[in-house]
Amino acid sequence: MSSPNPADIVAAPQVLKRSPPNGLSVLISGAGVGGLMTALECWRVGCDVRIFERSQGIVTTGDSFTIGASAIDAFKNWPELRHKNEAIAYHLMVSCCKHNGKQLMPPMEFSALTSDPANAPRIYRHSRPWFHAILHDQLGKVGLSVEYGMEAVDFFEDEQAGCGGVVLQNGPRHEADLNLVAGMPVPAVSSGDAIFRTAYPVELALKDPVVADRFQLRGDGRSVVELWVGAFTLGYSAIRYPDVTQDTGTIEESWAHRVHPDEVLKFTSTIPGWSDIGDRVIKTIPHDQLVDWKLMWRDPQPQWTSPAARVVQLGDAAHTFLPSSGKGATQAIEDAASLAACILIAGDRQSVPNATRVHNLLRFERVSCLQAFGVVNRSKASTKAKDGEDPKKKLVRVGKWMLEHDPERYAWENYHQALAHLEHGTPFQNTNTPKGLVYKPWTIEGLLEAQGRGEATILDGDWN
Ligand SMILES: Cc1cc2nc3c(=O)[nH]c(=O)nc-3n(C[C@H](O)[C@H](O)[C@H](O)COP(=O)(O)OP(=O)(O)OC[C@H]3O[C@@H](n4cnc5c(N)ncnc54)[C@H](O)[C@@H]3O)c2cc1C
Numbered sequence: 001m002s003s004p005n006p007a008d009i010v011a012a013p014q015v016l017k018r019s020p021p022n023g024l025s026v027l028i029s030g031a032g033v034g035g036l037m038t039a040l041e042c043w044r045v046g047c048d049v050r051i052f053e054r055s056q057g058i059v060t061t062g063d064s065f066t067i068g069a070s071a072i073d074a075f076k077n078w079p080e081l082r083h084k085n086e087a088i089a090y091h092l093m094v095s096c097c098k099h100n101g102k103q104l105m106p107p108m109e110f111s112a113l114t115s116d117p118a119n120a121p122r123i124y125r126h127s128r129p130w131f132h133a134i135l136h137d138q139l140g141k142v143g144l145s146v147e148y149g150m151e152a153v154d155f156f157e158d159e160q161a162g163c164g165g166v167v168l169q170n171g172p173r174h175e176a177d178l179n180l181v182a183g184m185p186v187p188a189v190s191s192g193d194a195i196f197r198t199a200y201p202v203e204l205a206l207k208d209p210v211v212a213d214r215f216q217l218r219g220d221g222r223s224v225v226e227l228w229v230g231a232f233t234l235g236y237s238a239i240r241y242p243d244v245t246q247d248t249g250t251i252e253e254s255w256a257h258r259v260h261p262d263e264v265l266k267f268t269s270t271i272p273g274w275s276d277i278g279d280r281v282i283k284t285i286p287h288d289q290l291v292d293w294k295l296m297w298r299d300p301q302p303q304w305t306s307p308a309a310r311v312v313q314l315g316d317a318a319h320t321f322l323p324s325s326g327k328g329a330t331q332a333i334e335d336a337a338s339l340a341a342c343i344l345i346a347g348d349r350q351s352v353p354n355a356t357r358v359h360n361l362l363r364f365e366r367v368s369c370l371q372a373f374g375v376v377n378r379s380k381a382s383t384k385a386k387d388g389e390d391p392k393k394k395l396v397r398v399g400k401w402m403l404e405h406d407p408e409r410y411a412w413e414n415y416h417q418a419l420a421h422l423e424h425g426t427p428f429q430n431t432n433t434p435k436g437l438v439y440k441p442w443t444i445e446g447l448l449e450a451q452g453r454g455e456a457t458i459l460d461g462d463w464n
Pocket residue numbers: 029030031032033034035036052053054055059060061062063064065066128150151152153182183184185255314315316317323328329330332
């Protein structure tokens with residue numbers, strides 16, 4: 001089933017509730033999913049919001065990503081967004097194949113990847129440009145707009161004055177009660193892998209009759225995503241949802257670095273047993289639509305707030321995810337809901353540092369667990385699938401604790417206890433992580449080494 005263009009969706013009647021203006025000013029640098037959703041949420045709780053973005057206009061690159069129920073939940077406060085989100089979502093099924101194209105697992109619902117398929121909420125798969133577009137539309141509806149060509153080069157704060165600020169390229173400085181960093185490069189190291197990614201009109205792929213035959217729509221009109229797992233590949237392709245992904249490459253972490261599909265063919269020619277159908281799909285990719293994106297990773301960074309807590313990192317700027325976690329956009333949206341709730345609870349300008357520090361405490365351990373999940377999924381999916389091996393073991397396993405979380409409610413339920421912990425050292429234990437988990441700091445290197453030695457890691461315990 002194909003999804004409509006966001007511009008063609010007829011809007012649901014808008015019944016949007018906003019808290020009374022609270023006099024708080026918020027500056028956001030970065031208009032990605034995290035920055036846009038945070039702008040909306042901060043506006044909803046009564047703040048004045050400005051958004052700076054370094055690119056010259058709305059960026060429509062990117063292919064698709066997964067959005068979990070915990071993020072979709074934030075749309076309960078945004079009737080129009082909720083409606084549009086449903087309208088643009090793909091209704092896909094997923095199957096699993098070896099790198100030679102042989103099917104290991106027949107098409108299933110995405111919920112089969114969860115620990116409790118019968119009761120799992122829907123996992124949404126979206127076109128990133130379309131998802132971005134509906135957030136932009138919503139921004140316009142509430143009278144906000146992104147200021148483009150504004151690159152943040154530095155941030156500052158003044159504890160006495162109770163403000164934070166941003167320095168833009170070429171010198172202008174702006175101050176506010178709260179300054180949010182939703183798009184500043186943070187130090188990262190190469191994971192040693194890169195992926196080719198693309199999204200393009202399905203009609204181009206269907207011109208090849210062999211491709212059309214393999215990926216024809218099911219009788220119920222739904223598309224099937226094929227997830228190819230193996231020593232060199234972690235790939236997806238699907239009719240009405242073409243998205244091909246393979247490991248290799250040495251290119252910078254950028255969604256704008258284009259390469260010719262021949263580069264991918266050069267690589268697939270080195271994979272023993274690689275399937276012809278894989279190459280046929282690659283040959284249908286338009287020559288300027290393929291991104292070679294280097295996978296960088298970063299150890300968890302527990303501190304998202306500046307010393308006076310008036311400058312705060314969020315989304316990828318605070319916590320980067322590998323695509324194998326499927327969590328980047330979901331966690332950026334969870335951040336938005338959590339931070340805005342904390343601001344609302346804190347209530348005034350003086351209490352902004354409490355709000356941001358509590359938000360950091362409520363969010364970090366959860367996000368860090370999900371980062372670990374991505375690291376391990378990557379090594380699991382890219383090791384060779386053996387004949388007879390349960391293919392589901394190669395796939396992401398999405399636990400209930402990941403899906404069934406409401407970051408806004410969590411903030412309301414835990415704010416005061418978390419603040420007491422920060423101010424007086426009284427006990428506080430997060431409950432938005434795997435059941436019974438006692439969080440211990442970890443690094444990517446340490447995690448992979450411990451796993452290799454068969455030792456216990458943060459990933460042991462009940463992750464269902
Ligand atoms: C163009 C693009 C395409 C993407 N495509 C995919 C995809 O296909 N699949 C997928 O899984 N993930 C994709 N991602 C990543 C995914 O959107 C994010 O991981 C996730 O949504 C978290 O969002 P974020 O807002 O934290 O970061 P991002 O979505 O990366 O947004 C950060 C924003 O900040 C801006 N920015 C950066 N530095 C500065 C600065 N100094 N001053 C001002 N602005 C700045 C960037 O231009 C960008 O718009 C893409 C990201 C981008 C930017």
